[in-house]
Amino acid sequence: MMKHTSVLLQECIDSLVIKPNGIYVDGTLGRAGHSSEILKRIPNGHLYCFDKDQQAILESEGRLAAIGSNFTIIHAGFKNLKSELQNRGVDEIDGLLLDLGVSSPQFDEASRGFSYRYDAPLDMRMDQSQPLSAYEVVNTYEFNELMRIFYRYGEDSFAKQVARKIEQARSVKPIETTFELVDIIKSAYPAKVLNSKGHPAKKIFQAIRIEVNDELSELETVLEDALAMLKIGGRVAVISFHSLEDRIVKETFVRMSSQPKIDKRIPLLPGQLEEAPYRLVTKKPILAGEAELKENNRSHSAKLRVIERVK
Known part of the structure; x- marks a missing residue:
């Protein structure tokens, strides 16, 4: 345990x-x-x-x-x-x-896909019996819906750019893992933002998690x-x-x-x-x-x- x-x-x-x-x-x-x-x-x-x-x-x-x-x-x-x-x-x-939020064991269990620090399938479901997961959000939500989620739940000023990068990437092949998503998120930010304090994927991961679990x-x-x-x-x-x-x-x-x-x-x-x-x-x-x-x-x-x- x-x-x-x-x-x-x-x-x-x-x-x-x-x-x-x-x-x-x-x-x-x-x-x-x-x-x-x-x-x-x-x-x-x-x-x-x-x-x-x-x-x-x-x-x-x-x-x-x-x-x-x-x-x-x-x-x-x-x-x-x-x-x-x-x-x-x-x-x-x-x-x-x-x-509220995600418990430490949920973050620490890499396979749950809550953390941007571990490579795992996109999941983020607190209730693993529910159908909606991070995979569906990232790969099936329309551009405008993704942008809305990132602005509203992540309060991310680069929501539009991240949503556009996701849309472009998944048109080639589905986005399946947390690290794939992290790389796409990073590609949407200017260098000065990437070098600033905090992980660049934090707000976007928070936004997706809130959407998946209707928090x-x-x-x-x-x-x-x-x-x-x-x-x-x-x-x-x-x-x-x-x-x-x-x-x-x-x-x-x-x-x-x-x-x-x-x-x-x-x-x-x-x-x-x-x-x-x-x-x-x-x-x-x-x-x-x-x-x-x-x-x-x-x-x-x-x-x-x-x-x-x-x-």
Whole structure:
């Protein structure tokens, strides 16, 4: 089993303010780092864990079983949180944790095709039973669609040039591996960009991965559903790793914790001003401390935001 260090572990546990008899959800089970710590703290509660990755589930089941039996692992993406929980008779939860993005073992397993640092077939599927993979995106999406994905999900200013190079290359033969794609991406950038900080393929690989796994749409869905199912006093904690995810989390939390807009022309009686049903626990995101930054490189871009239901 590959070593996996959970990001902002103690900060997440502290933020959830876990009740021993609570119903908690880990929407991103991974290798059960966060789930294990939640399960230890709910001897009279229950933990529901979601993951698309069957390999992650297989590796995590034994780890959780060594702590207790009061958990359920669900092989599904967290966009299915509401329906999957309601199918199990659960309409309310005390807390949700999301550790977004790709886990370290997924990046480190070369054959999964998530990383531009290993040569592997183009894949990038978190759920390996789904038909859409990076291969289909790269080889079948039209030029305009590729350009849209690279701009929107990669925020890459050379999106048009990269899309054009891909279109040209695949007209000769299909693009099959990560290194083939990396070479094509590099050919689209000016020399000064290639020599600047950071890997030139990082943004494009991120964009393709988000498209393959429908990550941003799923995030919007789970936030709306989880907040609606949250009990009073319950909390949602989300770790994001890039600006697109963080923006969705921040904007959703701010919107849900803001007072309803009222017509200032209408006089209000004392106590008539309605309070927002949610409270921002974190006005600014929680970041990793120095010790964690030294030990875990993945924590450098991590941002934790937390919201609580108050009425």
